Amino acid sequence: MTFYDKLKFDANGLIPAIIQERTSGRVLMMAWMNRASLEKTVATGKTHFWSRSRQQFWMKGESSGHTQTVKNIAFDCDGDTLLIQVEQIGAACHEGYRSCFFRSVEGSGGSFQITEAQLETPEQIYGKR
Amino acid sequence: MTFYDKLKFDANGLIPAIIQERTSGRVLMMAWMNRASLEKTVATGKTHFWSRSRQQFWMKGESSGHTQTVKNIAFDCDGDTLLIQVEQIGAACHEGYRSCFFRSVEGSGGSFQITEAQLETPEQIYGKR
Numbered sequence: 001m002t003f004y005d006k007l008k009f010d011a012n013g014l015i016p017a018i019i020q021e022r023t024s025g026r027v028l029m030m031a032w033m034n035r036a037s038l039e040k041t042v043a044t045g046k047t048h049f050w051s052r053s054r055q056q057f058w059m060k061g062e063s064s065g066h067t068q069t070v071k072n073i074a075f076d077c078d079g080d081t082l083l084i085q086v087e088q089i090g091a092a093c094h095e096g097y098r099s100c101f102f103r104s105v106e107g108s109g110g111s112f113q114i115t116e117a118q119l120e121t122p123e124q125i126y127g128k129r
Numbered sequence: 130m131t132f133y134d135k136l137k138f139d140a141n142g143l144i145p146a147i148i149q150e151r152t153s154g155r156v157l158m159m160a161w162m163n164r165a166s167l168e169k170t171v172a173t174g175k176t177h178f179w180s181r182s183r184q185q186f187w188m189k190g191e192s193s194g195h196t197q198t199v200k201n202i203a204f205d206c207d208g209d210t211l212l213i214q215v216e217q218i219g220a221a222c223h224e225g226y227r228s229c230f231f232r233s234v235e236g237s238g239g240s241f242q243i244t245e246a247q248l249e250t251p252e253q254i255y256g257k258r
Contacts, residue, residue: 002238002239002240002241003232003234003239003240003241004239006232006241016145016159018147018156018159020156024154025153025154025155026154027147027149027156027212029205030145030147030205030210042234042237042239043237072233072234073233073234074230074231074232074233074234074244075230075232075233075234075241076158076159076222076229076230077222077223077224077226077229077231078229081159081229081230083156083230093205093206094206095206097206100205100206100207100210101203101204101205101210101212102203102206103132103135103203103204104201104202104203104204105132105171105201105202105203105204108171108172109131110131110132110133110171111131111132112131112132112135112204115203
């Protein structure tokens with residue numbers, strides 16, 4: 001039995017993958033994988049995902065250079081979520097922040113604020129498009 | 130504008146919430162919230178979720194006593210995932226492990242192993258049912 005047999009992909013054949021920086025424990029992002037992108041991640045040691053909006057594979061960093069090298073792949077009790085620890089080059093977030101979770105709620109009224117510095121602008125990362 | 134305005138709930142009115150132990154950085158679990166369970170989480174400071182299988186609210190720890198006290202709520206760039214840092218009492222996993230992510234893949238063949246000790250059995254947590 002392999003770990004693939006323990007996984008439950010959803011009705012669209014997808015499973016959410018939480019990406020965590022191994023050294024800091026920081027949660028960087030969450031994205032979706034199908035079985036093929038997970039197999040590619042295992043085979044290459046670089047994270048690959050499935051874009052639900054674009055309906056296509058993508059390797060993290062393919063256009064930005066901000067790749068993720070896989071250090072550990074864990075899966076949860078229900079087999080419906082992955083936790084992948086990585087080494088991250090540069091900003092994980094396409095908005096130029098180290099983590100996609102760069103905003104936090106303040107107090108119970110629902111206001112929020114940015115909690116970290118922007119490393120680069122999207123234009124710096126991807127060029128003018 | 131509140132952070133609720135930045136969130137995108139899915140077609141079922143749900144958003145995934147990654148639960149992370151604040152002190153250790155450990156990712157404990159992932160579960161789903163609807164707007165009402167998120168509002169209840171903000172108002173009470175204890176995590177509340179929506180069970181997709183049972184179609185009902187649940188407060189983490191309501192039967193086990195393993196509650197989660199909210200320390201921070203972050204949300205991602207796309208507004209479609211929450212990252213909630215908590216103080217966790219006891220095992221976060223219903224199988225008695227500190228984290229639901231207690232199994233990791235070993236090597237590229239897909240084999241896996243348990244990576245942490247079971248703190249309690251489900252029978253110890255929930256009693257014989």
